[in-house]
Amino acid sequence: MSTVLPFLPVLPVAAVVVLLGLPVAPGSTTPADAASGLLVLWALADTLLRARRPLTRTAVIVLGLPVLGIAVAAVGAVTTEDALTGLARHLQVFVLVPVAVLLLVRDRRGVRLVVWSVVGLALWQGAIGVKQYLTATGASFQGANIRAVGTFGPSDVMGMASVVALGVVAATGLALGARQRRQRVVAAGCALVLLVPLALSFSRGAWISTAVTCGTLLLLVGVRRAAKAGAVAVAASVVLVGGFGVGATALQERLTSITQVTDAPDQSVVDRYTMWAAALDMWREHPLTGVGLKGFPAYRDGHASFALSSGSDTEGAGQAYRRQPLLSPHNMYLLVLSEQGLLGLVTVAGSWFALLVRALRRLRRSGTPARDCALPICGLLMWQLVNFLYGDIGGPSTALTAICFGLTAWWALARDASPVPIPAPAPVTAPAPTPTTVSVAAPLPESDRR
Template identity: 70%
Template structure:
């Protein structure tokens, strides 16, 4: 009678295959040049995709399930059509490359590199660590008045991203806070949960000092959704902790400055008395809508929005915003996108691109929520992973109402979609996903004897 066979461990199997993705996050912690182009993190994301492909060939693994291939491949439909209609061949190639990186290649690589919930949690904690670092830099900028310029003072927290990517730190901190809250609401050890709670509370300060209304709204919506999905008891405990932290931040530490209060109040005045940034946003949205009306099916082509903007925008558009501070000189930053991902896709890719992209995101969200529901009903492990994955999806889809892709922090969007894709398409069925290495036939026969 033969003995049960155990796959031989491959050399270095103790190392997590998601370490290249962790390296991408680590590179996002480095200061960036003010040019705003592709950076080290983008290059590392390409190497992570290449590393994933090499692993698939070496281990003779099927790349993706049929469902995963369809869900992640849907955006390619609109991209291919829009690339043909781009203002120039170079715009078509570079625009398609960026979209493929963020919405197809990086998410697929993250999905394939994650073996189990341990790898998932490693990436989630890495996102929290990146947020803490960027948040610490941002708070230091506010305290020492070395941040980006805001209402004539260099106090806006932007982390290492600089004033050219003023939303970068806000996005990183928001994502880290969402991950920390998901880890805190799970069924991990009490020590891990309390550490996650502490990280979430600490991240509230740099999020506030980013003065980013879009990040505030996306984070509030997402955290509310996570609390509801986690259950009433956990929701009440977390709400009490947030309320206590808010009292300490605003009352005890004096974070609630007049500028911060004015920024919060401005959220309710976006329709009655909007400031210039809101006026510019409305003008850009109107321009994107006008492009879609004239090119409803395929849009104006990838990277076509800047070319058509002035022909559709109202005279109220200032066309550029002033940026300076945080170690950078004064610069006029041109407004080259509508700052709304849905309208950007609608204007450049038409209904073809928007339907394909939205269908992919909706499928991920539905699958992720179904997995969360099964995990809660069975009271099985992985609730923290489910809440992190669903939270990242909700945050990203909400944030896309006020932002689009662009800047050094863009690659982070692909990592978030990859985490969500793993849970939605592979993680909740509790398959471990580890690769078994087949034994040579002669060794197998010897063991069997």
């Protein structure tokens, strides 16, 4: 029981991560979202019971800054329903859940529990995804049901890719920061294993974000270690893809398409570029406050060119064929710029980069004992910020995005997140000399002297 007590405050945070492993019906409230709401209430009750000032002034400013841009954009929403749902979702992901995680995490032991739960979730979703590929029961991709989507289904093809990519980043950070050799080996093994489902997700944005983030983490710990780890990752990829043929043909075509985004882009790339241009056009018309929360779909057709398709086809993984509408530009920065304007971009995105800067500064000043938490935490936020260039919030995996922001907030802003100093060894003092007792023999009797 004594070994469980230190983890009690952070168990609700880990529960949100674990619940993301459950299958969900499209369009319904997920167990993870419901648990994140309870997480906020739990953190509030815990703070009141502890009766202490929960946040520093810097934490209030950094985490409270997005509220301004989000609230102003909610006022300008097209409908009242859009205003309420958009306000609730943005505050949940970027303010409320991160603050709750910041309040509930006590020390690095709690952080390690949550980070390992992210790795465990990635292994679970990845295992389902690999099975989907091998049995042709995944989402439709190039006419075959081979795309690994885990429990998220074809309506959220980025869900499993995001979870597995975050698992790779978390495991890489743990492997680079762990002090015990066994932990390093286990974490490195998890990272290499997760490369398989990440490849089978066929998500170019997740691949790029993971490569950039893991490369940055490796450089943070030294160029020599980065070169060694990079060589191991390349060798593993060659063996898995080339040697065993893991999605070789489709994967090669997908990799080649990354370099063809300007010469011969496929329709998905054309749609993305068209929506990016539409988002910028919306911002030019409403530069300060944007078109309002969840306003992109309403203004899309008035600003997009005829190159935009009507939607994307989704099928497979237990769901029938349906046409998925394009409701966002698939770029979080452009989504914020178009719906919240410059005010939203400065307040919301400014909060993200303030967290990143403070987290990296604390990482640089921290000692080796804290790197087992600092490296995976910084990696999770870096992955989110890079991935926001190719995606945005939406779907069940968004709850994990909020957890990542919360972990970074703890490391960057909490009072007690600084590394625990290692006590200096006590000076070795020579033992006090034991007094020597000299015994004086009694004089022998006269008869014995002879």
